[in-house]
Amino acid sequence: xxxxxxxxxxxxxxxxxxxxxxxxxxxxxxxxxxxxxxxxxxxxxxxxxxxxxxxxxxxxxxxxxxxxxxxxxxxxxxxxxxxxxxxxxxxxxxxxxxxxxxxxxxxxxxxxxxxxxxxxxxxxxxxxxxxxxxxxxxxxxxxxxxxxxxxxxxxxxxxxxxxxxxxxxxxxxxxxxxxxxxxxxxxxxxxxxxxxxxxxxxxxxxxxxxxxxxxxxxxxxxxxxxxxxxxxxxxxxxxxxxxxxxxxxxxxxxxxxxxxxxxxxxxxxxxxxxxxxxxxxxxxxxxxxxxxxxxxxxxxxxxxxxxxxxxxxxxxxxxxxxxxxxx
Amino acid sequence: xxxxxxxxxxxxxxxxxxxxxxxxxxxxxxxxxxxxxxxxxxxxxxxxxxxxxxxxxxxxxxxxxxxxxxxxxxxxxxxxxxxxxxxxxxxxxxxxxxxxxxxxxxxxxxxxxxxxxxxxxxxxxxxxxxxxxxxxxxxxxxxxxxxxxxxxxxxxxxxxxxxxxxxxxxxxxxxxxxxxxxxxxxxxxxxxxxxxxxxxxxxxxxxxxxxxxxxxxxxxxxxxxxxxxxxxxxxxxxxxxxxxxxxxxxxxxxxxxxxxxxxxxxxxxxxxxxxxxxxxxxxxxxxxxxxxxxxxxxxxxxxxxxxxxxxxxxxxxxxxxxxxxxxxxxxxxxxxxxxxxxxxxxxxxxxxxxxxxxxxxxxxxxxxxxxxxxxxxxxxxxxxxxxxxxxxxxxx
Numbered sequence: 001x002x003x004x005x006x007x008x009x010x011x012x013x014x015x016x017x018x019x020x021x022x023x024x025x026x027x028x029x030x031x032x033x034x035x036x037x038x039x040x041x042x043x044x045x046x047x048x049x050x051x052x053x054x055x056x057x058x059x060x061x062x063x064x065x066x067x068x069x070x071x072x073x074x075x076x077x078x079x080x081x082x083x084x085x086x087x088x089x090x091x092x093x094x095x096x097x098x099x100x101x102x103x104x105x106x107x108x109x110x111x112x113x114x115x116x117x118x119x120x121x122x123x124x125x126x127x128x129x130x131x132x133x134x135x136x137x138x139x140x141x142x143x144x145x146x147x148x149x150x151x152x153x154x155x156x157x158x159x160x161x162x163x164x165x166x167x168x169x170x171x172x173x174x175x176x177x178x179x180x181x182x183x184x185x186x187x188x189x190x191x192x193x194x195x196x197x198x199x200x201x202x203x204x205x206x207x208x209x210x211x212x213x214x215x216x217x218x219x220x221x222x223x224x225x226x227x228x229x230x231x232x233x234x235x236x237x238x239x240x241x242x243x244x245x246x247x248x249x250x251x252x253x254x255x256x257x258x259x260x261x262x263x264x265x266x267x268x269x270x271x272x273x274x275x276x277x278x279x280x281x282x283x284x285x286x287x288x289x290x291x292x293x294x295x296x297x298x299x300x301x302x303x304x305x306x307x308x309x310x311x312x313x314x315x316x317x318x319x320x321x322x323x324x325x326x327x
Numbered sequence: 328x329x330x331x332x333x334x335x336x337x338x339x340x341x342x343x344x345x346x347x348x349x350x351x352x353x354x355x356x357x358x359x360x361x362x363x364x365x366x367x368x369x370x371x372x373x374x375x376x377x378x379x380x381x382x383x384x385x386x387x388x389x390x391x392x393x394x395x396x397x398x399x400x401x402x403x404x405x406x407x408x409x410x411x412x413x414x415x416x417x418x419x420x421x422x423x424x425x426x427x428x429x430x431x432x433x434x435x436x437x438x439x440x441x442x443x444x445x446x447x448x449x450x451x452x453x454x455x456x457x458x459x460x461x462x463x464x465x466x467x468x469x470x471x472x473x474x475x476x477x478x479x480x481x482x483x484x485x486x487x488x489x490x491x492x493x494x495x496x497x498x499x500x501x502x503x504x505x506x507x508x509x510x511x512x513x514x515x516x517x518x519x520x521x522x523x524x525x526x527x528x529x530x531x532x533x534x535x536x537x538x539x540x541x542x543x544x545x546x547x548x549x550x551x552x553x554x555x556x557x558x559x560x561x562x563x564x565x566x567x568x569x570x571x572x573x574x575x576x577x578x579x580x581x582x583x584x585x586x587x588x589x590x591x592x593x594x595x596x597x598x599x600x601x602x603x604x605x606x607x608x609x610x611x612x613x614x615x616x617x618x619x620x621x622x623x624x625x626x627x628x629x630x631x632x633x634x635x636x637x638x639x640x641x642x643x644x645x646x647x648x649x650x651x652x653x654x655x656x657x658x659x660x661x662x663x664x665x666x667x668x669x670x671x672x673x674x675x676x677x678x679x680x681x682x683x684x685x686x687x688x689x690x691x692x693x694x695x696x697x698x699x700x701x702x703x704x705x706x707x708x709x710x711x712x713x714x715x716x717x718x719x720x721x722x723x
Contacts, residue, residue: 029722063723066557068546070719085718088559096557102550104543106341107334118330119558163554 018077019044019171019202020065025074027060027226034060035071035226042204047197049217050206051313057226058206059099062175066096079171092120095169099176101160103148110135110144113162120167134166137192154185161189165196172196173204178212190216210313222317229320238311241319243269244284245311247292250277250304258299265291328564335540335572345535348637350580353529354587357522361592364518373463374456378409378443379420379432386435395441395471396433399464408464409433420444430457433468440472513597513685520648520655522594523681527674528644529584530610533577535636537618540573541566541711542629547720548622549629556718566715570619570708577611597685602693606680609697613673613704620707623714626722643674676700 022040026033035057042048050058063069065076067085076083081090103112113131121127135141138158148156157177165172174193178186194216197203207213213220214234222230222237230237244267254273262271262278267285271278278296282288289308296303340346386392399408412429414420420432430449436442443464452458481488488494542548544565546556555565585607588594596603621632646669648655662669669675676699683693 067719068553068556069723070721085556085562088561091557091559094557096554098550098554100550102554104334104338104551106338111334111337115330115334116554116558119555119560 017044018042019046019079020048020204021077022061022065023075025061025064025076026072027057027064027069028072033226035064035074037074038223038226038228040065040221040228042202043219044202045197045200046218047193047203047205047216049213049220050204050223051208051210051213051220051317052223053208053317056208056223058208058223059175060226061223062096062173062204062206066094066173092167093170095164095167095172097161097164097172097174097177099179101148101156103156103159103163105148108145108147109140109151109159109162112148112159113166116163117166120169130166130168133168134162137165137195138162139188152182153180154182154188157181157185157189161192169201171202171204173206175206176208177205178207178209186212210317214313220313222313222320224317224321230316234313237313237316241311241316242283243311243315243319244282245288246309246315247280247282247289248277248305248307248309249280249292249296250306251296251301252276252304254278254296254301255299258296258301261295261299262292265295267291328560328568331560331565332568332572335543335568336576338543339536339540339572339576342539345539346580349529349533349536349577350584352532353525353584356525357584357588357592360518360521360525364521372456373406373408373460374454375407375410376449376457376460376464377412377429378464379412379414379423379429381415381417381420381432381434382413383416383434385437385439389435389439391471391475392435392441395467399467408460408467430461440475441468443468513595516595516685519594519685520678520682521651522588522592523678524644524647524649524655524658524674526581526585526588526681527647527677528640528649530577530581530607530614530677531617531640531643531674532637533580533611534614534618534621534640535633536576536580537570537573537615538622538632538636539629540569541619541622541715542632544569545623545715547625547717547723553723562715562718570615570711573618574611574615577615578608581607581611595685596681599684602684602690603681606684606693606697606700609700609704610677610680613676613700613707616704616707616711617673619711620714623711625714625720640674643672646672647674647678649674670699673700673703676703 018041020040020042022038025035025038025040027035038057038061040061050061052058060069064071064074065078065083067076067083067087078087078090079093081087083090104115107115110131113134114127117127117130117134121130135144138161140155140158140162143151143155148159151159157180161174161177164174177193178189181189190212193203193205197216205213205217217234219231219233220237221228230240232240252275259271259273259278262268262280267282267288269281269283271280273279280288280292282292285291289306293303293306380386380396396409396411400411401407412423414423414432417432417434420429420434423429424431424444424446431443431445433441433443445461449457449461452461481494543551544555545552547553556562582604585603589596589600589603618636621636624632627635644650645654646658646661648658658669658675662675676696680693680696680700683696687693
């Protein structure tokens, strides 16, 4: 991509491919610091994930980037230009899907999409085609005459998305678009975002659902308390931590001695047994599962089910901050 | 901007709750007032009353008696004051009154004066028209007795005065005692004030249109406002569209409400309908500006703003006299004792607007009220602009 991200001194340097470049962004609400010298460099053509628990500053960062909120320090450049409330040419190239559904309840699905598209595209024939494409994209064609009040939560979210993307912008910001959405609609939304990205659109995706971010994002920035705590691909982030995998073994007759032996294994970080299931957190290593199972076999423990889980972004967050993403 | 304006109109027109309070509710209330106050019209109308005339010997010796009764009974239905029932004695007259065929009887007493006896039922009537007619009859009879007494006095003291035609004319004339004059542009309508107060309240209720319209255009007031603020549309156009759409809708709703009050319910504006509609345009400008000001206040949820709007409209309407005679007296009291405070009540100003149209010959009071409403509107709008001028916010 040709960009340079200097995490050592906490600043992001602009490269030719930066879609969004944020340097040292500070936002305070009275004594509370919402953004604490946040740096961000979103590359053109990527899906960039902003991951963090509720209240970590994701939406505040987005609103500062979009020049809706004032900020105390820092700079924001979007698609190569400084972003201000009157950057109309720039705004024309940006689409936003806000966290809260923001549509007119008095207009039909089609009228809503057409209206929001009309704020960006004046030519009616072109707009008509764009509205049709947006309807197809979110799968709301059969609901085009419905008012929002008649739609389910998932369909409403899809309408919210359609209103943000209909004008086919170069950069789309999705702010927690899957909150309170059923799994089917969630998958449809995530697939849609990937299709948009495949067509060349740069995407910023904020969420506190690590599975979603891991599933679709090229790079992920983990935030907490308004600060960047880690940045990289999902694999790079997982590689940053010492935890390798978590092994769960269903067993009803594990002795205290056997549990002690498990804890003594070289790669094991800790092990817990509740009388039904043994849970072992391991460090990095290629033979953790074999080593644990071999030991249990030698101790003649009766084994029910076995499961091994690779480290998740929650583990990354847990190791860095000492708490889970959903705490 | 045009598309935004049209969409704003469309969305406001489809907000059933808002339209109900701004247009349907005033019409329903007007229907209620119509039912309550329709009898008030009779307070200013006479109605022919059946009266027995005792044509006994005293009557027959009075040369002016039949002339008086003929004058009172002259005219058609409801323009004549009495429908005479001639009887020969007081006893027959009392029978007629007791049977309900007459409200009283007219006779000449022992002193030779006209006397009108009215039944208790008729004297204590709650029928405004009957009450007014009896009052007029009493005045006419008193006047006739006074004329007769005056003539007798002149005849006894200066009989030669009767040779002067001017003296005779002045005795027969009412000019010395009463003078007919017109104080108002049109005939008074006692119920009209209530309808005007109702229009004042409805006008204030219409500010809810501007409140919702502005809230949906401002990033710090609603998610919808935030989304629209991100579009490449200059903010002043967005806000102007919202304001104009709210104003137009308020004017349309008020015009319909006024039309219903004017035509089916027959509330008059003295043939000055054009002035009434022009006044409505200014009044709704004021209410839309007030709504924009309310709507622009940050950190108060939309629902609370609408509740404040309803409460404010109801209280302002109280001092405009909407809720009956006590409220009307209260409004008049505040007007007398604290005219500045009363003048600042937008509902009273709107009410006054129609009052000016109906009663004053000159348009000057109307134009003064229009000017006052316009000034209020500009003041509210200026505050709204100050509140709405920000493009970036501390909080969302």
